[in-house]
Amino acid sequence: MTRPFANALELLRAARLRPTRQRLALARLLFEKGDRHVAAEELHGEALAAQIPVSLATVYNTLHQFVGAGLLREVVINPGRSYFDTNVSDHHHFFYEDSGLLRDIPGDSIAVSNVPPPPEGGSIRRVDVIVRVEKAPQKGRA
């Protein structure tokens, strides 16, 4: 049970999305090399570099379809830019403020306890923990 789908084609089938040239190529870029956190423009750049003719609009469409299908998770941390996370298991993030880098924290290595029940009804869909890290160790603290 290492990879849930042997290849991009199966993955698209399972998501009930037509295996178009663009979606196949994007799926490969996204899922064939370990977990990643990628922005839309970034992925578009990779696709162009890999000679895959795909428009930015399609990259956005595809990313959102993948999120809808549970293949990706959208991570919002900074105003103005979304990251798409190929790791859809329960986990959290370090965020390096100076470089903008995201790094996974395995879900079971952090415990969030005593979350009160949400007021005015409603059910908890997800708990996101973002650990903001600044590069240089701070000196001027007691």
Place this chain on the structure above:
Amino acid sequence: MTRPFANALELLRAARLRPTRQRLALARLLFEKGDRHVAAEELHGEALAAQIPVSLATVYNTLHQFVGAGLLREVVINPGRSYFDTNVSDHHHFFYEDSGLLRDIPGDSIAVSNVPPPPEGGSIRRVDVIVRVEKAPQKGRA
């Protein structure tokens, strides 16, 4: 020690910001009625409604200056829009996904444990917990 500053003027003095008409008025709108989570355009709207002549650019400038001075905290949850939080104490948030509403969770009512030390050096600046809530209790779950 209920309110750290008796009035907007003191607050600006302590932050070493000139007490201009606009900053005074915005400070009053922000801090004179309990804790709030407010977006820039929203605050601008309130200012105009209160007959305070202030441009949107100044609202942005002022909000960022207040963040810099530790009077406000910037909360990013949705792509495309920042909220400014008048509660700068250690706390977390419920986020109601359908309405976009933010609600404080007191810092001491949640415990985040076992946060691993950040790899590649760096020090933890803050840990943000966002509890995403969907309004209707979900039915179709085992």
Place this chain on the structure above:
DNA sequence: CAACAGTTTAGAATAATTATAATTTCTGAT
């Protein structure tokens, strides 16, 4: 191979935010 829905695309539109550069206001001397 049609036919038709689903997909892609270039380009325009949108929305929040930030930058620019001219004007105005605050401050602290005189």
Place this chain on the structure above:
DNA sequence: ATCAGAAATTATAATTATTCTAAACTGTTG
């Protein structure tokens, strides 16, 4: 009170990520 310089405000333009639109294209199914 006046004045000069610094700081702040503003209208407006620019920027950036994202979404929309409507026309062209492609994948599927009979």
